[in-house]
Amino acid sequence: MTEWSPTSWQSKPAAQQVGYADGDALARVLDEMGRLPPLVTSWEVEQLRGELARAARGEAFVLQGGDCAESFDDCRSEPIAAKLKILLQMSLVLVHGTRKPVIRIGRIAGQYAKPRTADVETRGEVTLPAYRGDLINRDAFTAEDRAPDPVLMLRAYERAALTLNFIRALTDGGFADLHHPEYWDVSFAKGAPNADQYERIVESIRESLDFVSAITGVENEVLRRVDIFTSHEALALPYEQAQTRRVPRRPGYYNLSTHFPWIGMRTAQLEGAHVEFHRGIRNPIGIKIGPAMTPEWLVALLDALDPAGEPGRITLIHRMGAEQVAAKLPPLVEAVCATGRGVLWICDPMHGNTETTPQGIKTRRFDKIVRELEHSFALHTQLGSRLGGVHVELTGEDVTECIGGARGLAEHDLERAYKSRVDPRLNYEQALEMAMRIARHLRGGA
Numbered sequence: 001m002t003e004w005s006p007t008s009w010q011s012k013p014a015a016q017q018v019g020y021a022d023g024d025a026l027a028r029v030l031d032e033m034g035r036l037p038p039l040v041t042s043w044e045v046e047q048l049r050g051e052l053a054r055a056a057r058g059e060a061f062v063l064q065g066g067d068c069a070e071s072f073d074d075c076r077s078e079p080i081a082a083k084l085k086i087l088l089q090m091s092l093v094l095v096h097g098t099r100k101p102v103i104r105i106g107r108i109a110g111q112y113a114k115p116r117t118a119d120v121e122t123r124g125e126v127t128l129p130a131y132r133g134d135l136i137n138r139d140a141f142t143a144e145d146r147a148p149d150p151v152l153m154l155r156a157y158e159r160a161a162l163t164l165n166f167i168r169a170l171t172d173g174g175f176a177d178l179h180h181p182e183y184w185d186v187s188f189a190k191g192a193p194n195a196d197q198y199e200r201i202v203e204s205i206r207e208s209l210d211f212v213s214a215i216t217g218v219e220n221e222v223l224r225r226v227d228i229f230t231s232h233e234a235l236a237l238p239y240e241q242a243q244t245r246r247v248p249r250r251p252g253y254y255n256l257s258t259h260f261p262w263i264g265m266r267t268a269q270l271e272g273a274h275v276e277f278h279r280g281i282r283n284p285i286g287i288k289i290g291p292a293m294t295p296e297w298l299v300a301l302l303d304a305l306d307p308a309g310e311p312g313r314i315t316l317i318h319r320m321g322a323e324q325v326a327a328k329l330p331p332l333v334e335a336v337c338a339t340g341r342g343v344l345w346i347c348d349p350m351h352g353n354t355e356t357t358p359q360g361i362k363t364r365r366f367d368k369i370v371r372e373l374e375h376s377f378a379l380h381t382q383l384g385s386r387l388g389g390v391h392v393e394l395t396g397e398d399v400t401e402c403i404g405g406a407r408g409l410a411e412h413d414l415e416r417a418y419k420s421r422v423d424p425r426l427n428y429e430q431a432l433e434m435a436m437r438i439a440r441h442l443r444g445g446a
């Protein structure tokens with residue numbers, strides 16, 4: 001293999017990239033981003049790698065979730081706090097169910113670039129470049145808005161920094177303290193089918209913590225401060241490159257735009273630019289694997305991205321769809337097990353279950369999402385492997401994008417509060433219900 005550098009990906013074929021008309025403007029943006037401080041630190045990245053290694057050994061469980069695509073407009077306090085709140089609430093339910101620490105990773109503070117199946121979009125007589133996320137171009141359907149603008153990379157970096165700053169302030173400032181009922185209650189979902197069960201879980205955890213602090217005289221810090229790690233699809237390689245650097249006193253390069261970048265399903269070509277870029281960074285990395293993945297390809301990806309077989313380095317995020325998981329997953333799990341590698345497997349039950357209604361609305365069915373998850377847990381167990389986490393698209397708000405769930409959202413409800421510009425997300429209640437279903441499943445319940 002040739003020498004790696006933060007720019008060596010540029011000599012490889014790069015899928016899903018855009019051309020910038022003004023090369024000088026692009027160079028100025030990259031230069032500026034390269035001089036700005038990092039969003040995360042190398043020690044946080046190392047900490048996460050260690051925690052993912054624990055999850056791979058079955059000692060922790062991963063909850064990775066957030067928007068399909070973050071938008072600049074939603075860089076506001078309410079949506080960020082609501083997302084944090086649902087992630088914390090789900091993780092509490094999962095801690096209770098799995099009796100294991102839960103590693104919380106947001107699809108947040110950088111999830112601004114999207115892969116697209118079609119390069120262009122046609123409306124009537126007009127064909128324009130597809131919208132590729134706020135980091136690349138703008139959603140409005142005009143030639144000017146759809147032209148890739150390098151300045152948007154800087155805006156994305158700044159929005160990511162603002163988001164992360166707020167998350168850090170909230171989590172350090174007691175947002176996660178179980179004694180703050182305002183953060184933990186589900187009052188806006190009162191009357192929701194699972195609210196009572198959730199309240200009982202919170203109460204029982206709060207009582208256990210109070211009991212421990214009463215007999216030890218030590219305030220329990222565990223749920224007062226929590227770690228939230230960030231992740232995004234490392235799709236727009238100029239953006240990732242600009243934040244990739246060496247740090248004092250540690251070998252190698254870190255991509256400090258996020259703790260946990262992942263390679264999307266459309267950019268996992270063995271000889272492609274995304275694999276080249278990721279092989280040289282020290283971060284733990286995720287690889288999305290869909291029904292088209294083959295055992296040979298997957299093993300070759302592991303050899304390229306993790307030649308040393310480092311614990312915590314690779315997380316395989318499978319997204320096969322409820323119908324295909326039983327056929328497609330086992331050969332991949334068997335092939336990886338045969339290499340003796342200790343990778344972490346997590347299931348994304350969203351992206352293989354997207355469908356379009358007769359009215360042309362993109363949606364997902366809650367029961368299929370749960371079915372893929374349940375199949376995945378069972379398949380891993382049968383194969384002597386382990387499913388160590390879930391990856392979901394969710395929002396803390398009361399949207400109507402996915403069908404089903406305990407409140408029984410139907411197709412005709414979708415129009416009421418459909419806000420996603422890309423994929424349909426679980427709403428607050430559906431997300432909490434999913435956590436409860438997983439917890440119940442892992443505890444051997446119905």
Ligand code: PEP
Nearest residue numbers: 068264265266288319351
């Ligand atoms: C996504 O996670 O939003 C996504 C595009 O996923 P995938 O690469 O698995 O299709």
Ligand code: CO
Nearest residue numbers: 068393422423
């Ligand atoms: Co998506």
